[in-house]
Amino acid sequence: MIKWTLTKRIWLSFITLILIIGLIVGIIYPFSLEKALKEDSFQLIKREQSRYIIPYISNYSNDDKNNGLIQTQHSARDVGHLIVKADTLPTLIGNPIPVSMLNRLIKQAEQQKSEIGDYQLNYEKTTLFYIVHKVQNGYVISFMRDTYTKEMAKKLWTKLFYVFLLAVLIALILTVWLTRYLKSPLVALGNQIEEIAKLNWKKPFEWKSGDEFQKLSDQFEHMRQNLVRYDTSQKHFLQRASHEMKTPIMVIQSYAQSVKDGMYPKEQLAGTMDVIIDEAALMEKRVQKLLYYTKVDSLRDESPEIRSISFGDLAETIISRFSATLPSIKMTVEGANTHISVDEEQWLIVMENLVENALRYAKDEIKLWALTRKDVQEIHIQNDGEPIPEEDLADLFKPFTKGIKGQFGLGLAIVKRIVDRHDGQISVNNTSEGVDFTVTIPI
DSSP states (O other), X not given: OOOOOHHHHHHHHHHHHHHHHHHHHHHHHHHXXXXXXXXXXXXXXXXXXXXXXXXXXXXXXXXXXXXXXXXXXXXXXSEEEEEEETTSOOEEESSOOOXXXXXXXXXXXXXXXXXXXXXXXXXXXXXXXXXXXXXXTEEEEEEEXXXXXXXXXXXXXXXHHHHHHHHHHHHHHHHHHHHHHHHHHHHHHHHHHHHHHTTXXXXXXXXXXXXHHHHHHHHHHHHHHHHHHHHHHHHHHHHHHHHHHHHHHHHHHHHHHHHHTTOOTTSSHHHHHHHHHHXXXXXHHHHHHHHHHHHHHHXXXXXOOOEEEEHHHHHHHHHHHHTTTOTXXXXXXXXXXXXXXXXXXXXXXXXXXXXXXXXXXXXXEEEEEEEEETTEEEEEEEEOSOOOOHHHHTTTTSTTOOOTTOSSSOHHHHHHHHHHHTTOEEEEEEETTEEEEEEEEEO
């Protein structure tokens, strides 16, 4: 496939348009012009015939006093007349024509059945237009050569040629202007996009013209702002992740160095090693959550594997994982027979993170229940702990946002991303019974 630049496409479009117009004019115009001039010639012949000859014929005689008609007729520049009477010789008024042509005119007149008829006769390189008008005891043949029509056609073609040249010149000027007009904003936008490709996106897109280019510029500006926000969030994410990973690493490093130096911060080697093992396990858990958080982000353009699963089975799986963690916390399930349409693997992560979060703040009980309302399904995870401060509710699902007893600050952010992939919504509310996390997904 041939690749054309914008300039070449514009030039090609204008040249093609000019050629098409020229071709149409070159094909249609000659026929239209010839027909129009021919009709005009016959109209002129009819007018001259009606104006001079017909009134004269009504009083026609052979008297010499009627010779004034010949003088009058000579003022009708191109039209000649042949008057044929049954009792007289044919009379020719106007420019002479060859005898052979006269005979053919008379023969055509004798064969005519209608009162008026118009014809054309080709003789050598000349065309003769004539009209035969039957009158009392004869007929009148009015004729005109095509000299006038050829001269008019030549003049019109000359004028048309100059008009066409002028149109081409104007088209070329418009092409140059349009090329520059279309390229200038594209070049400016292209240069700025090139800067963005170099990760230099501080300069905003500004193209104020009130047209489609401004709309395109605004869309690029919106993209630039999103990139800036994304870059800022990524830097913030890396900073927070580095900080969260730094603490257990420092603990492990310091305890390991103490053991190497023969000192035991926990008095005994076993207690000191337990601290190292616990911090390593905590770091491993944080790494796993960090990896899963980025994994969910990478799956943004992929559709989840939706299938219908029992909420009761899902809840029991999660409870079995955490029942031994805090035996004193009672966990109850309602709406166990409710079926929800979700990606089972991802929804286990959602339930696990919500229940794990609830366990940190619950006093005595955690409730899990599901229900269906019209065209949506709701899943509730409620704990009877202290209410969350109102100022913290809005940022609760942002990465690295931790509550008082939070660990890494990614659990609820992972939940939010998975719910978003299911076109659902998640919210948290303080109720009279504690804190209620509500997940809503469409059916």
